[in-house]
Amino acid sequence: MIEMHDVWKVYDNGVEALRGINVKIDRGEFVYIVGPSGAGKSTFIKLMYREEKPTHGVVLINGVNVKRVRDWKIPHVRRKIGVVFQDFKLLNMTAYDNVAFALEAIETPRRKIRPRVEEVLELVGLSDRMFAYPSQLSGGEQQRVAIARAIVNNPSFLIADEPTGNLDPENSWDIMYLLEEINKRGTTIVMATHNKEIVNTLRQRVIAIEQGIIVRDEEGGEYGYED
Amino acid sequence: MKIDTMIRHFREAYRGVRRNAWMSFAAISAVAVTLFIFGIFLVFAFNIRYMTHELDKQVAIRASLVPQLTPQQQDELLKNIKALPKVKEAKLVPKEQGLKIMKEAWGEDGEEFFAGLEGDKNPFPDVIEVQPKDPQQTEELAKELDNFPNGIERVDYGEAVTDRLLNFSGWVRNVVLIFGLGLATLAAFLISNTIKLTIIARRQEIEIMRLVGASNWFIRWPFFIEGAFIGVVGAIVPTTLVLVLYQAALTSLGAGEQYAILKLMPMLSLGINVSLSIFALGAAIGMLGSMISVRRFLKI
Numbered sequence: 001m002i003e004m005h006d007v008w009k010v011y012d013n014g015v016e017a018l019r020g021i022n023v024k025i026d027r028g029e030f031v032y033i034v035g036p037s038g039a040g041k042s043t044f045i046k047l048m049y050r051e052e053k054p055t056h057g058v059v060l061i062n063g064v065n066v067k068r069v070r071d072w073k074i075p076h077v078r079r080k081i082g083v084v085f086q087d088f089k090l091l092n093m094t095a096y097d098n099v100a101f102a103l104e105a106i107e108t109p110r111r112k113i114r115p116r117v118e119e120v121l122e123l124v125g126l127s128d129r130m131f132a133y134p135s136q137l138s139g140g141e142q143q144r145v146a147i148a149r150a151i152v153n154n155p156s157f158l159i160a161d162e163p164t165g166n167l168d169p170e171n172s173w174d175i176m177y178l179l180e181e182i183n184k185r186g187t188t189i190v191m192a193t194h195n196k197e198i199v200n201t202l203r204q205r206v207i208a209i210e211q212g213i214i215v216r217d218e219e220g221g222e223y224g225y226e227d
Numbered sequence: 228m229k230i231d232t233m234i235r236h237f238r239e240a241y242r243g244v245r246r247n248a249w250m251s252f253a254a255i256s257a258v259a260v261t262l263f264i265f266g267i268f269l270v271f272a273f274n275i276r277y278m279t280h281e282l283d284k285q286v287a288i289r290a291s292l293v294p295q296l297t298p299q300q301q302d303e304l305l306k307n308i309k310a311l312p313k314v315k316e317a318k319l320v321p322k323e324q325g326l327k328i329m330k331e332a333w334g335e336d337g338e339e340f341f342a343g344l345e346g347d348k349n350p351f352p353d354v355i356e357v358q359p360k361d362p363q364q365t366e367e368l369a370k371e372l373d374n375f376p377n378g379i380e381r382v383d384y385g386e387a388v389t390d391r392l393l394n395f396s397g398w399v400r401n402v403v404l405i406f407g408l409g410l411a412t413l414a415a416f417l418i419s420n421t422i423k424l425t426i427i428a429r430r431q432e433i434e435i436m437r438l439v440g441a442s443n444w445f446i447r448w449p450f451f452i453e454g455a456f457i458g459v460v461g462a463i464v465p466t467t468l469v470l471v472l473y474q475a476a477l478t479s480l481g482a483g484e485q486y487a488i489l490k491l492m493p494m495l496s497l498g499i500n501v502s503l504s505i506f507a508l509g510a511a512i513g514m515l516g517s518m519i520s521v522r523r524f525l526k527i
Contacts, residue, residue: 049438072443079440091432101432105441107232153439 258461418516458513
């Protein structure tokens with residue numbers, strides 16, 4: 001569960017990115033974060049995986065106040081959260097190694113790595129592309145590797161910042177079906193997006209942020225912007 | 228830490244060194260030069276300590292007795308000296324023995340040279356050799372003996388040698404330490420620079436490691452190992468060089484045993500002390516270099 005109580009984020013240059021956010025996202029939900037560029041979506045997302053700390057207010061992840069967490073414990077908070085980006089952020093190694101890298105980094109016993117990586121790559125539909133390098137994969141395939149990497153550690157949340165931003169419509173839909181599938185298996189998904197068609201078709205909870213404030217929060221809502 | 232993880236860290240560190248081969252080479256060379264200078268210094272330092280220690284063991288005060296004393300008076304005097312609080316040991320060396328020692332010291336020629344000096348013609352005085360409890364108190368004790376009421380003609384001790392040796396070593400130490408510290412700082416910065424390059428080359432990996440929840444130390448370790456590796460590799464050449472030079476010095480000086488004052492430390496104990504110190508220093512400089520970069524450039 002993610003909770004925010006009166007959260008403000010003011011950057012060093014004085015920009016007020018978030019101005020009093022109150023929100024609660026329950027376990028197993030699928031939430032779209034929408035809003036114009038520069039409205040505070042990215043900041044909102046960064047607070048969730050503790051890339052940023054709130055200037056004021058409380059962010060609770062599974063009941064843990066992320067502002068109070070000691071630095072050395074932050075990695076343990078992050079292990080509960082998978083993150084996916086618009087630009088994939090894959091390393092220049094095979095799909096298999098990219099996913100295994102995440103498990104190695106948290107010191108998973110070696111014998112457990114191989115079966116788990118194969119399982120997740122199968123889930124995202126890349127069993128036959130396991131040893132391909134990112135340059136040999138299409139954008140959609142690369143994003144699926146990135147998703148596999150994000151969920152390989154069984155996180156409670158998957159946070160996606162414009163996951164379809166770099167993809168053509170067909171690949172975008174494939175990614176959305178995959179995210180839906182992951183959500184059905186119990187992972188909470190929070191996804192920032194500009195894709196009107198997706199939001200309006202795969203109806204889920206929609207949180208709209210404008211000028212650092214939540215202006216709308218409705219279950220099964222519409223995208224609501226013309227871009 | 229798990230073995231797997233450790234192996235991984237070493238592999239990553241090695242990859243870092245390989246990736247910046249030239250920069251690593253420059254850093255290793257800088258470390259080598261620094262450690263060579265430190266190594267020479269250490270040889271001197273260890274030897275000076277060794278020599279002063281050896282000298283301390285030998286340092287004895289020689290109190291020459293006036294010739295007219297009867298054996299009873301000599302015994303009396305010896306008893307009084309032994310009673311002094313600063314005295315550890317005192318013994319009477321009669322002039323016959325003094326002559327004998329001198330003859331032996333001159334070797335084959337001694338017998339001939341000192342012929343005819345036995346008995347009444349013996350020019351040596353009877354001597355009481357006094358060992359102080361604390362070598363530092365040698366001078367004070369010597370003065371005390373000099374002021375003894377009667378019976379003592381002259382008091383000698385190895386003042387000049389010990390003092391000069393200690394003065395010289397202090398002076399050398401300061402010069403080398405200042406110079407060496409400057410070099411060590413330079414070497415640490417060169418290492419920190421190569422580590423910085425590795426951090427930049429691996430920034431994407433680091434970002435991913437953070438995102439997936441790698442612990443801070445998991446991310447830092449390879450950089451520390453890389454720095455230590457550069458430091459330790461940089462220690463190999465200077466250690467070898469210093470030891471080879473020392474062996475050469477031992478061989479050439481050791482040829483003449485007469486330089487009793489230049490009693491050098493034996494190869495084995497010096498070798499162990501110096502190599503361990505150089506390697507530890509190399510690793511420390513390396514770790515310091517990594518620390519500088521990890522703190523400045525590795526945002527966790």
